[in-house]
Amino acid sequence: MLAPLTNTPRDYAWGSSTLIAELEGRVPSGRPEAEVWFGDHPGSPALLQDGSSRTLDAWFAAEGVATDSPERLPYLLKLLAAGSPLSIQVHPSQEQARAGAAREDAAGIAVDAPHRNYRDDNHKPEVIVAVSDTFEALAGLRPLARTRVLLDALGDAPGVARLREVLGATDDAAALRDALAWLLSGTAGPAVAEIIAAVRAATSETFATEIAAIGRIADAYPGDPGVVVALLMNHVTLRRGEAVYVPAGVLHAYLSGLGVELMAASDNVLRGGLTPKHIDVDELLAIVDTRPGEPPLLPAVAGEPGVDVFAPGIEDFELLRVVVAEGEVRRIRLRGPAIALATAGAPVVTAPGGRVELVPGGAAFASPDERTLEITGAGELYLAMPGRVPRRPAAG
Structure with missing residues (x-):
């Protein structure tokens, strides 16, 4: 179907x-x-x-x-x-x-x-x-050496100095865990306000994008300790x-x-x-990975002509970006149930079990018995299906 x-x-x-x-x-x-x-x-x-x-x-x-x-x-x-x-x-x-x-x-x-x-x-x-x-x-915690340079641009307000102190551990992951625990503890309010004020007053060519983003976040959530948590994270555009x-x-x-x-x-x-909404600090700290690193970008891998594949290497899913011009045909082999979501143009999705003409924002479901899709028309769609990694049996 x-x-x-x-x-x-x-x-x-x-x-x-x-x-x-x-x-x-x-x-x-x-x-x-x-x-x-x-x-x-x-x-x-x-x-x-x-x-x-x-x-x-x-x-x-x-x-x-x-x-x-x-x-x-x-x-x-x-x-x-x-x-x-x-x-x-x-x-x-x-x-x-x-x-x-x-x-x-x-x-x-x-x-x-x-x-x-x-x-x-x-x-x-x-x-x-x-x-x-x-x-x-925001994605992942920024390498701590760069965050320390960013903090230098914020000056020496007491809250900023306190954050530097909390981040002073020699083990970066432990330092960031300590910072999250402190910021979300409910006791860091005055320091949070001082850090946000320092961000608003700061100028830095190196971190201009990050400082502007934190300012916008602070406008949306004034006084929220999450504003300073965001200061520790990779900003991605x-x-x-x-x-x-x-x-x-x-x-x-x-x-x-x-x-x-x-x-x-x-x-x-x-x-x-x-x-x-509810924040369970203890449970958050139990599952968060505080190891810093670069933003977790996922480059697309070129598949067939007109097809980019976003495959994180897990069993749950894989995402294909399919672009087709008028007169072209893209044939996609499916692995289990699939959903196509159009984002541009007027792509047409055809399978033995049916034909769906899509518009941007429109979607189609291919049942597990469908094995291939043909995509025609002119447009762009994203196609979700199970990942290439074999699925494990359910627990219990």
Whole structure:
């Protein structure tokens, strides 16, 4: 089966009021539109336009496909539009997610409780590819030698001096862990205010982009300790078609722009600032990887002509960017259930089980029995499917 797939944008406060509407060529709704989910995740399952009015999870259930079957979607594809910064966050590994969900289940914490950390027992590695001309993000903790140079540009206010002191350990990962613990402890408020004031007053050619970004974050979340956490992170500006890959444990936040996001089918988030939502500092520190490094960019690998492949080497997913000109045909071999999401032009997706004409923002679902897709028309789409790595059997 090949059928159109739709969903309603989620109106999170950080969403853009224009980006998704502009992509789809419609008048903005006037509300923030943050994410459109294309998948079978129970948090917001997509709707099949096959005449049945079923959601995608209901279709799998009707087909008798168990939730742990290899034919089930191991991923969740999203269109994400950030009008203001998302929370700083980190996602657990598979082992951490299973242990955390079991622990909270045993404690009787409802799955939808605001203070629950683990909504499910799955990990949540993710890739985001820029669809807008630029997409701004924070990804990973900056090498500490460079952060110390940045702090030198902020002067000698007491809060800045205190942060330098906390970062003084000889082991960089331990120093950054200490800094996160201090900043999120609830006792660093005066120092946070002094550091933010120093950022606003600072001038630096080397760190002009980072200082400007932190200033914008501080405008959105005045006084939030996450502003100073952001100061420790790599600032990344993706160009259209460039990607970041965020594995388990890597601290990150998306700041602005429109992107296609593909992740394991999970909603597990541990937050580290820039949010009014629950922050469990102890649990965050238990799963975050504080080893500093360069931004985790994921270069595309050229596949067939007109096809770029974003493959992080995991079993859950792989993302293809497919560009086709009028008169051309792209033939894609599938591995399990696939979802195509158009981002430009009018690509046409054809399989033995159907034909779908797409427009920007439109999607199509190919069931697990489909083995190939033909893409024609003129346009661009992103195609999600399971990764090349064989899937492990479910635990238990």
